[in-house]
Amino acid sequence: MTRVVIVGAGFGGLATMSALAHQDVEITLIDKHNFATFQPLLYQVATAGLNPGDVAFPIRTLLRKQKGVTFRQGMLAGVDSAANEISLVDGARVPYDFLVLAMGATTNFFGIPGAEEHCHGIYTLDEALAVRNKVFSLFERAASQGIKGNAMTTIVIGGGATGVEMAGALAELKLRAFRTDYPSLDPAQARVILIEARERLLGAFSPELSKYASAELKGRGVEVRLNTEVKSVTDAGVHLANGEFIDSRLVIWSAGVGVSKQFSDLGLPQGRQGRFEVGDDLRVVGHENIFAVGDIAATLESDGSLVPQLAQPAIQTGTHVAKMIQALITSMPTTQFVYRNKGTMATIGRNAAVAELTNGMKLTGSTAWLAWLALHLLTLLGVRNRLSVLLNWSWHYISWGRGPRVILGG
Template sequence: MLIIGAGFAGLAALAGFDGTGVKVTLVDRHNYTTFQPLLYQVATAGLDAGDVAFSARQLVRHRPWAEFTTGEVVGIDWSRKEALLSDGRALAFDFLILAAGAVTNYFGVSGAEENSLAIYTLEDALEVRARLYSQLEAADSNPTDGALTFVVVGGGATGVEMAGALAELLHASLERDYPHLRPSFARVLLVERQDGLLGAFDESLGRYTVKELSRRGVEVRLGESVKEIRPGEVQLGSGEVVKACLIVWGAGVAASPLGAKIDAELTRAGRIVVADDLRFGGRPDAFAVGDIAAAPMAPGGEIAPQLAQPAIQAGAHAAKQILRLIEGKETEAFHYRDKGTMATIGRHAAVAQLNWGIDLRGAPAWIAWLALHLVTLLGMRNRLAVLVNWAWRYLSWWRGPRLIVGAETGRSAAPTRAQE
C-alpha cells in the first residue's frame, strides 16, 4: 500500500489504516508535512516555521506497520505497479493513494512567476518573510514616503489573510521597531479581478471583509486585473503601474503536475478525473484524493473545492475503500459533508460560513477561526507553541521571528532598495 503525499489527504488516508494490519509506505518530497492555512503567519513573522510543520518521521514512529521515505515521485509504471522517484528508486504498491496536492497557479500572467512571491510552501513563506524584513531594514536606513508599497494579488482567503496580516504587522512594527519609519510610509494594496472579495463566501461576508480591510489601512482594488509583473512593479489592467517593494501572489492554485505524467484523464483545470468511489483511470487499485483530484461531492454532484476538509474526507474515504476491497467487498461512493469555510482578516475580525446557513463575522468568527486552527494543527508541541505565540502577540503586539535568513533564491520579486 503506497500513499504519495503527506498533506491533509495523505495523512487522513494513513490514519485510516490504524489498527488494520495493512503495511503502508508514505512518500513525500519533504520530510515534513505543512499546515498551509497558517503559512501567511510564518510569512508575516507571526509564527515560526517549525510551528506549522510536523516531522513525517514522527508520523510513523508509533505506527510500526508504516514507513516513510523522502522522495519526489516523477511517474508511475502501471505494468510493474511501481512509483518512480527522481533519484532512480521505485516504490512497489498493490494499492495506490495519490495525494500530491496542488501548485501555485499564475494563470499565464506575464512575469508573475519570476517577479512575485507565492505562499504555497514553507520555503515560500520564509522567503516572503525575509524579503519583507529586508525591505523594512532598507527603508529604515533610507526613509522615504511611499517606499514601502506591498501588493497582494488575489482576493480569496489567502490574499485577504496575507493583506490583513501585512497591515497589522506594518501598524505594529513601524511604530515600535523602526524609529525612522512612519505608518504613512507604507501602503498595502490588495488587487482582485472580481467585483468582491472571498468569492467562495456569501456576498455579505465579502462586503464586510472589504470594509474591515479598508478600516485597517488596506487599499482594496476590486474589478482590477493584473496584466504583467515586472521586477518591482505591477502593471494593472487599467494601465496603472504600481511600484512595489514586495509582490505576493495569492491568486489561486492548479493541481499538481504529477497528474499529467501518469496517464490519467484530467479536467481543464488539470485535476485528475475520478469515479464516485475516488478511483481513477478505470484502475481497480488506484485512488486520487485532495487537491490533485476532481472529486464529486456526491455521485453526479459538483466537484469538491480545493480545501482541507474535502482532502481529509477523501483521504479517509480512499483508505476505507481499500480495506473493503481487501475484504472482497464492493467500494462505496464518496459523500462530502460540508462543515463550512472560514477566513481571518486580522485582530477580532474573521468570517465564517458554517453549516445550516449560519454566518459569523467579527470577533465570534475570529475566536472560532483561532480555535479550529489550533485543534487541527498536528502535534501537541505545535499547538502549544502556536497558542503561546498567539496569546503573547494578542497581549503585547509583539511579533515573532523577524529573522532575515536564506532569502537569496535568485528570484526578483522586487529589487531591494539598494539595487534601485
C-alpha cells in the same frame, strides 16, 4: 500483505494513512519533505506571527503512533501502472497493490506574463519564509536608506481566503511593527493593495461576509481593488488590464492553485485545473487500484462542481479512500464519495474573522476570530506545536507582536 503506497503527507495523505494504519496493510508514505506542513497558518509564518517550526511537524514523529507504516523521503518521478510500481527521482522503484496520490497543488499563475518569475507564492514553508525575509528586508532598507517611491508597497493578487488573510496580516504587521520597531517610517508609505478580479472578496462566502471583510480590511489600511485584472508582472511592479501600473517590490500571488507541471507527465487523465480525473469512488479514471485525494483530485460535489482545495475536502477524501481500499481488499463494492461541507472560515486580523457554517449561520468579529483560533489550534498537529503556537499567539496578543521576525539566510 497488501501494500499501500501513499504519495504526499498533506491533509489528504495523512488522513488515508491514519484511517488505514491499524488495518492489515503495509503502508509506505512518501513525501519530498521530512515534515508535514500545516498550510492554513503559512501566512502567519510569512508575517512573522509564527516560527517555521510551529507549522511543520516531523513525519517520522507522526509515524511513531502508527503501526505498519514506513516513511521514505523522495519525489515521485513516474507511475508504471502496468507493473504496479512507482519510480522516484532518486531512481528507486516502489511496488504497490494500491496507490494513493496526494501530492497536493501548487501556485497557479494562469499564464499571466511575469507572474511566475516575479510573484511570491505562500503555499510552502520555504515560500512563506521567503516572503517574511523580503518584507523585513524592505522595511530595513527603507529605514536605513530612506523611502524611495513605492519601495514598501506590497501587492496581494487574489481576494480569496488566503489573499484576505495575507493582506490583513500584512496591514497589521505594518501598523504594529512601524509603531514599535520602525518609528522613523510612515505607515502610510507602506501600502498594502489587495487585487481581486471579480466584484467581491471571498467568493466562496456569502456576499454579506464579503462586504464585512472589505470594510474590515479597509479599516486596517488595506487598499481593496475589486473588478481589477492583472495583465502582467515585472520586477518593478504590476500592470493592470486597465492600463494602470503599480510600482511594488513585493507581489504575493494568492489567486489560485493548480497541479504542478511535473505531474502532467505521469500519464494519468487530467481534468479541470489539471487535477486528476477520478470516479465517484475516487479511483483515477481508467485505473483499478490508483486513487487520488485532496487538492490534486478533481473530486466532484453532488452539484457537479469541483470540491474546494481546502483541508476539509482533503481529509474527507483521504478517509474515504482508506475505506475503499479496505472494501477492495475484502472484495466488497466501492461506494460514492459525498462531500460534507462543514463550513469555512477566514481570518482578517486581530478580533476580526468570518465564518460560515453549513446551517446557514454566519459569524463575524471576535466570535469568529476566537472560533478560528480554537479550530486551528485543535487541528494543528502535535502537542508541542500546539503549545508553541499558543505561546506565540498569546505573546503576540499581549505584546502586539514581537514575533519571530528575523531575516534568515541573509
